[in-house]
Amino acid sequence: MLQYPGLEKAFELSLKVNDKLLTAAGVKFIDDHIWLRSGNFKPIHGWLICLSVRTASLQALLHDLLPILKDGDTPFRIIRNEHEAYRMNAGLYGPHLIGKGIQFHALTEDKGQHLINRLLPLTRTYTGCVIQDCIRISNIIYAQEISNSKPELTKGTFPFTVEKKYRKPASRKLVGLFYLPVEELSYSPKGTIYKGFNFKRPFKWCLIKQGNSHTADDHFGRDIRDKLRWQKKVIKALEPHIRTPKFIDLAEYEAFSFLVLEYIDGIHAGHWLEQIRQGKTWKGLRTVTKKIILEVYLSILVLVKDMHDAGYVHRDINERNFIIDGRRTTYIIDFEMACCLHDGLPDPPFTLGTIGYMSPEQMNYMKPHFGDDVYSLGALLAYFLTGELPDRIFFGEMYTVRGKLQEYAVESRLSDLIIKMTDNNHLKRATMNMAITQMKDLITFYS
Template sequence: MEANKEIVYRVYSTLLDRLGLDYVEEGPWLIHGTPMLNNNWVLYISVKIAQVAEILKRIMPEIKNLNVSFRLIKDDEQAYELNTGQFDFHDVGKFLTVYCSTEDVAKEVVKTIESLTQDYLGAEVPYSLRVGKNIYAHWATLRGVQDAEVKEVLSLEVPNASKIPFSISRKYRHKGSKKWYGWFYLKDKILRPGPKGEVFLAYSLKSLQFKEVVIKEGRHCVFEDFNGRDIKDRFSWQKKVLVEVGNYIPTAKYVDYFEENGNYYLVIENLKGQLLPKKVEELKSGESWVNLSPAIKKKILNFYKQILGIVAKLHELGYVHRDIQDHNFIVDKNDNLSIIDFELSYNTKSGEPEEPFLLGTLGYVAPEQINLERPTEQVDMYSLGALLAFLIVGEHPSTMISKEYEEVYEKINKYSDSNQLTGLINNLLNPDPTVRPNMLALEHEINKYIEDLQIGKIKSEHIKVHPYEN
């Protein structure tokens, strides 16, 4: 299988060593000095990965001269995870954190760094005070709490304007809650916050219609990869895919795209219904798979069969989804499923995008996708195996699928009422993509299991007690 070009990660400790700055390594961070987090300002310098080496050479000698404590992400790989929200949503953009002992020190740091970072771009630090083009701030305090084990908790806040010592350009000042977007869209409510930006429900007034839509926001410079692409490129790719597949599979159709205040917005159809895991949870009503009635099992597997049909059509159109997981399917009131989120998809016919976008969902992502190999349909087959495991077991696949493949069968079999079903999941999750069943074989096996349910071949005496039940 063809592999993508190898990514070489730069480590940032080299410059600190060259400058004679001592540090300790704590997880993904390089920490210099003693961080102060009680009644003082904390500053963050945000930058794109491609510009890290250059900006460090500019600012770190000045940081050394200012004699301040700081925390620096340790390498390119960790910087990528930071800006894609894999640490914590609130950590996005916090590439370099500077701890200021006094207000005067904070003002001096901002004055010094501001002039050195004007030529660079960085992701927005969520819920912080924007002080300059790439500089953000919080006021740190420790608050006492009534807890026997935890006496104090850290609070990072944006204080009242009267307490802010920085001179902030008008274009960086907080403008309050925004309601109108792109001239035609009135924001209703937030559906999901996240490191990329918000996903929110809005009303479209285009063509004098009052129509519900979903808007996906992409904040500037987030989800930057090692090819220099960011969320704008991901949105452009999703638009292209939705336009091409929207008339062939059930999905949220493309409506509009616009840019505003440096951020990007993808407008799609609002699909009304429930996320698949919520629907399955209701059907199971707290029961394990082995104790469900044949009718409920069949209903859940009919959802799965719909998914197989959707994915098969995608493959026929030349697309590999690459992010098949429980939260990417919506069930409407008539029990019809739609698939969403084509950000990671790849066209095997055209070879687009030239370098597939990174990431995937933990527990669902195939080993070869993690290893950056050229995508094939087999990455979706692996994810379909993880999804089937989720439907049977009722737990996230990341808790079930061990790095030791030999343990997978035993784990799944504890929850299953059929060796055939367990074996099917086990084969789909094989780390060797050439061993996994293809779509026709998978559909055949699911139909066979449903047939066995209908004729009573899977009898109650074969049902084992769920390991978490007495």
């Protein structure tokens, strides 16, 4: 078991489990991986009725639903506990399950309508993230038709009454007063990123990060709005110290939040790497290309070091969170996981990160420290050299990592640095200064 001398837990969670609540109430169920399932929950046809609720409110809602769960009229499956609910709503079990922590199976439209009528008065006060592939009936009730063992949006007449406010998606051309989304750059259930036009500064593009309602909620009642507000604070604090898109505005209305930033005309580091490698292995690259890749990586090290010098740790370093423009200038982005070590904010820190890049101590909810980023940067270096995402490199015992790197013909000096930066013992891990110094020496070697 890993030990973390000198580090403290960032927080202690008293996670509620749902099986005890159901057992005490006399509800019959069986364990099924991450689910507590009614024995006859096997949707093949009919309707799937889903309730989307914030993680911190899950057990309160289940308590209100006990009369429905106990009567055994409608098969169900319920997420096992708050920990799994958080992971599900964060998308770790796939985007198709986000928000679907409580599911009922209605064999017919009549049974579905009867269930919905019972659910409506019990769910009025709850909120949850939007389920993308269902039709929304009320604040947290959604429905999907089941066809050929797979839920799908109904193509015929929808049989259930949809509350008026959910019959048409809210349409708004402008974000705030001045920003017009023009092109969708990326989408996830958590939100959408747009390239937009800034009417406040004519002929200027901007980047608009839309956070969807109640997404990315955590055990402390926070969600994507809190993360975007925190990003605003971090960006404004770091703008004088590092290269990052400048803050422009934060707009909030209805159930959405929009972080508006300066638009950088570039591509993320993963895409840039694909372009420059052109499918070649590290061994197959020309020396000049290797030198360029290492120089860009060094600029990333320096960026993160400058962030550390300003008192912040990033905690979500990965190939998508660095932008490289046409001059090979690098910018660091996405600070929703960042922490200010000077004042210990946010308290508690936001959790999760990117699997494969997270340090062992971050995965175990230890207090943030600069070594978290060093580990992630070591994993990023492995990605730069192999083209493989680090969750394929860093699993099992660390002594196997060298062998995996050798399979990609990574030179021993580079492998040594990766292994030092990703040491599971944070006290033995390389420092940022050490990593920068050694990378400069390696670049000289390729010159």
